[in-house]
Amino acid sequence: MTAPKLFDLVDGKTRKVSFSPMVWRAKFALNHKKVAYETIPVTFLDIPVLIPKTCPNITSPTVPTMQISGNEGIQDSLAIAEYLEKTYPDGPSIFGREKSEKNLQKFFDSYVSSKLHPVIQRLVYIEMYEAQDDDNAAYFKSSREKSGGNTLENLGGDPNQNIKELKEHLGLIHKALGSGEFITGEQPGWADFTLLAAFIWFNSFSPQKFEEGVLNAFGDQVLRNYWQKAQALIH
Ligand SMILES: N[C@@H](CCC(=O)N[C@@H](CS)C(=O)NCC(=O)O)C(=O)O
Incomplete structure (x- = not known):
C-alpha cells in the first residue's frame, strides 16, 4: 500500500x-x-x-x-x-472499543467545535490574516467578511470578553483533566485530538493569548501539564 x-x-x-x-x-x-x-x-x-x-x-x-x-x-x-x-483495526483504537465510547467522544468533538472554535476564531482573525501572503490575505478577509457580515476587526470583537468566554467554556474540560489523564484515560483518543488540535491552532497564531486564555486560565497546572504531556503526540 x-x-x-x-x-x-x-x-x-x-x-x-x-x-x-x-x-x-x-x-x-x-x-x-x-x-x-x-x-x-x-x-x-x-x-x-x-x-x-x-x-x-x-x-x-x-x-x-x-x-x-x-x-x-x-x-x-x-x-x-x-x-x-x-x-487498521489492530492498531490502538481512536474511538474506543465500545460504541458508547465513540458516541461520547463525538459529543466531546461537538462541544469543542461549537464552543471553543468560534471563540478561538474571534481571538485569531487578525493574526491569521497577517500570516497570509497578499493573495491569500485578500481571500481570507473577503470570505470571512462575506460569511460573517462584518469587518474582520468587528468580527473579532472584544479580546477580553473573548478570553472570559473561552475560560467559561474550558471550565468543564479543566475539571475533567484534573485527574492528570487524557480525556479518554491513560491513552489519548479522538476527544483529546479535537481539543489538542484546537489548542495548536490557537497557539500557532497567538502564543501569548494561548498562554493567558488556556495555560494560565485557572491558576493551576492542569492545562499546562496536559499540554506538556501532549507534546509527544505533536509531530
Ligand atoms: N467538517 C470538515 C471541515 C473542513 C473545513 O472546514 N476545513 C477548513 C480548514 S479548517 C477549510 O478547508 N477551509 C477552506 C477555506 O476556508 O477556504 C472536517 O472536519 O474536515
Whole structure:
C-alpha cells in the first residue's frame, strides 16, 4: 500500500506553519495508528485548485483531504479517522472499543467545535490574516467578511470578553483533566485530538493569548501539564 497523502493547510507567508484544527485532528489519528503518510502543503487558495486535480472525486474541496490508493480522496477529519479505524483495526483504537465510547467522544468533538472554535476564531482573525501572503490575505478577509457580515476587526470583537468566554467554556474540560489523564484515560483518543488540535491552532497564531486564555486560565497546572504531556503526540 502506498503511503496516504494528506493535504495540509499552511500559512501563505512562510508556507511552513500547519495550523488547521481539522487537519491536526487527522494527523493525530494517523500518528495514533502509526500510519506513515506524506503531507502536501496547501494555502487557502491552493485548496480548490490542487485537491480536485489530485483527487477528482472531491468536488467541494476542503482540508483535510487524504489521498489513498489510486486517486481517491477521503474528505473530512472524522471520515478520515473512521477510515483509519476500519483499515487498521489492530492498531490502538481512536474511538474506543465500545460504541458508547465513540458516541461520547463525538459529543466531546461537538462541544469543542461549537464552543471553543468560534471563540478561538474571534481571538485569531487578525493574526491569521497577517500570516497570509497578499493573495491569500485578500481571500481570507473577503470570505470571512462575506460569511460573517462584518469587518474582520468587528468580527473579532472584544479580546477580553473573548478570553472570559473561552475560560467559561474550558471550565468543564479543566475539571475533567484534573485527574492528570487524557480525556479518554491513560491513552489519548479522538476527544483529546479535537481539543489538542484546537489548542495548536490557537497557539500557532497567538502564543501569548494561548498562554493567558488556556495555560494560565485557572491558576493551576492542569492545562499546562496536559499540554506538556501532549507534546509527544505533536509531530
Ligand atoms: N467538517 C470538515 C471541515 C473542513 C473545513 O472546514 N476545513 C477548513 C480548514 S479548517 C477549510 O478547508 N477551509 C477552506 C477555506 O476556508 O477556504 C472536517 O472536519 O474536515
